[in-house]
Amino acid sequence: MAGTMFERYGGFASVSKIVMALYDKLLDSDVTGPYFEDVDMRRLIDHQTKFVSQIMGGPASYTNEQLEQLHEHLDITDGAFAEVMMLFEETLEDFEFGSDDIQFIIRDLESRKPWIVSQDA
Amino acid sequence: MTENSDEQGGSSLNLDRFNEMLLESTAVGLAILDPESLTIVFHNKRLGEWFSDVEDRSTVVTDLFPDIDIERLRDRMDKGRPYTTETKVRVGRREVSIALVVTMPADEDVQHLIVECQNVSKLKELEYMIESYSKMVEKQNRTLQREKDRAEKLLLNIMPRKVYEEIESFGVATPQRFDSASVLMLDFVDFTEMTISQDPVGLISELNEIFSAFDFIVERHSCERIKTVGDAYVAVSGVPEAVMDHAQNIARVALLFVRYLKRRNSQHKEQWRCRIGINTGSLIGSMVGIQKYVYDIFGPGVNLAARMEALSPPMQVTLCEDMYELIRSDFHFTDRGEAEVKGFGTKRIYSLDEAEDSATIELPPMPGHD
Numbered sequence: 412m413a414g415t416m417f418e419r420y421g422g423f424a425s426v427s428k429i430v431m432a433l434y435d436k437l438l439d440s441d442v443t444g445p446y447f448e449d450v451d452m453r454r455l456i457d458h459q460t461k462f463v464s465q466i467m468g469g470p471a472s473y474t475n476e477q478l479e480q481l482h483e484h485l486d487i488t489d490g491a492f493a494e495v496m497m498l499f500e501e502t503l504e505d506f507e508f509g510s511d512d513i514q515f516i517i518r519d520l521e522s523r524k525p526w527i528v529s530q531d532a
Numbered sequence: 533m534t535e536n537s538d539e540q541g542g543s544s545l546n547l548d549r550f551n552e553m554l555l556e557s558t559a560v561g562l563a564i565l566d567p568e569s570l571t572i573v574f575h576n577k578r579l580g581e582w583f584s585d586v587e588d589r590s591t592v593v594t595d596l597f598p599d600i601d602i603e604r605l606r607d608r609m610d611k612g613r614p615y616t617t618e619t620k621v622r623v624g625r626r627e628v629s630i631a632l633v634v635t636m637p638a639d640e641d642v643q644h645l646i647v648e649c650q651n652v653s654k655l656k657e658l659e660y661m662i663e664s665y666s667k668m669v670e671k672q673n674r675t676l677q678r679e680k681d682r683a684e685k686l687l688l689n690i691m692p693r694k695v696y697e698e699i700e701s702f703g704v705a706t707p708q709r710f711d712s713a714s715v716l717m718l719d720f721v722d723f724t725e726m727t728i729s730q731d732p733v734g735l736i737s738e739l740n741e742i743f744s745a746f747d748f749i750v751e752r753h754s755c756e757r758i759k760t761v762g763d764a765y766v767a768v769s770g771v772p773e774a775v776m777d778h779a780q781n782i783a784r785v786a787l788l789f790v791r792y793l794k795r796r797n798s799q800h801k802e803q804w805r806c807r808i809g810i811n812t813g814s815l816i817g818s819m820v821g822i823q824k825y826v827y828d829i830f831g832p833g834v835n836l837a838a839r840m841e842a843l844s845p846p847m848q849v850t851l852c853e854d855m856y857e858l859i860r861s862d863f864h865f866t867d868r869g870e871a872e873v874k875g876f877g878t879k880r881i882y883s884l885d886e887a888e889d890s891a892t893i894e895l896p897p898m899p900g901h902d
Contacts, residue, residue: 423661423665427658427661431654431657438624438625438626444625445625447625448625452626452627452653452657453657453660453661454660456657456660456661457657457660457661457664460661461664461668470668470672471668
């Protein structure tokens with residue numbers, strides 16, 4: 412197939428829709444919802460859209476060190492991380508992503524878990 | 533709608549009930565205001581979800597939208613135009629952006645204001661993202677431009693700008709004939725021996741300094757450096773753009789090179805002695821090579837300049853009758869008689885001494901020199 416996954420699924424316009432739908436689920440969940448109270452959702456969705464685009468082979472670049480810096484004060488637990496993974500997978504499925512592509516994205520996110528989940532949680 | 537509904541009066545759906553359901557299920561928050569007190573006299577369910585205060589019968593619209601400019605609102609209503617503003621409310625965990633439009637119905641019998649509120653959070657998120665991506669793209673464009681400028685600067689070191697622009701536009705540069713151009717060729721006497729007997733690194737560093745000074749002189753006299761090969765330096769005037777005084781330019785540059793070296797030698801231990809040959813004639817300018825390309829000049833005009841250089845005594849500028857005829861009135865010469873020039877037959881040879889107007893030919897101040 413031609414192009415990156417980012418290009419195949421329609422670039423920023425599509426990724427932003429997916430990320431917005433994901434955050435609706437994350438806010439509704441009692442496990443993840445509390446993390447997003449008093450958060451500027453516009454900024455968060457913007458960052459997350461760039462980050463997901465990056466995983467899909469699009470522009471923008473976040474290092475794992477940046478991820479650590481962005482998450483370290485949030486005390487993210489294993490349970491919260493698992494919930495995000497589950498809802499992320501569900502959202503990608505909602506948007507009719509192929510199962511290989513879903514697995515690719517989830518595996519990439521899982522590999523970054525050490526920089527996102529708090530060590531002492 | 534009313535008439536249509538009447539026709540369907542027999543259906544199971546009661547029109548009032550239908551309107552009520554519509555009012556309650558719509559995603560738009562609706563309210564009716566008293567035009568004098570701006571008190572909310574009616575609101576639908578959606579508005580109640582966003583603003584819990586609205587249940588209080590004495591709630592004024594400014595309680596929900598503190599930023600409303602009452603004076604402007606009344607002014608707009610008087611003119612029969614809508615009034616708009618925005619606010620943010622917290623609904624559960626979400627901060628929701630609400631856009632408000634207040635209108636006065638055209639029907640004069642109705643003395644109320646209608647408030648329509650919409651959840652514009654997604655719109656705000658998208659606006660933020662568009663702005664953020666524009667900035668990202670701008671930043672990437674700036675980086676690209678910096679890289680392009682850097683590449684252009686490097687390429688301009690190995691080819692004239694006109695040729696660079698031709699390559700940029702068409703992908704290739706065609707060889708071009710220049711009927712009227714002048715060439716200068718210089719090399720240093722005993723350079724090979726100098727590098728062997730002296731500190732080669734220090735020597736090359738001095739050569740670099742000298743060539744940089746030559747470049748500086750060349751640029752200021754409508755000439756162009758074509759290349760350096762070891763201790764040889766080749767410059768041209770009239771390529772790739774026609775220059776009327778190409779012969780005079782090259783002659784002046786040659787004299788300045790000698791003058792620069794004399795001054796330098798008087799201040800340094802290392803003595804650099806050059807031979808310079810100059811010539812005027814037709815030549816071909818072309819890019820050579822595909823991966824590692826370089827702009828170079830070819831033709832008998834170039835060869836004759838090389839012969840003149842070979843015939844030149846140290847620290848002199850040598851030329852033959854062809855060029856002499858063009859610039860004889862502008863400079864002083866020493867006639868060195870006839871000589872056999874390989875490939876060109878017998879030619880009368882001259883040394884270029886000084887310009888008639890030599891006082892006006894000054895060494896430009898060199899960067900990094902006093």
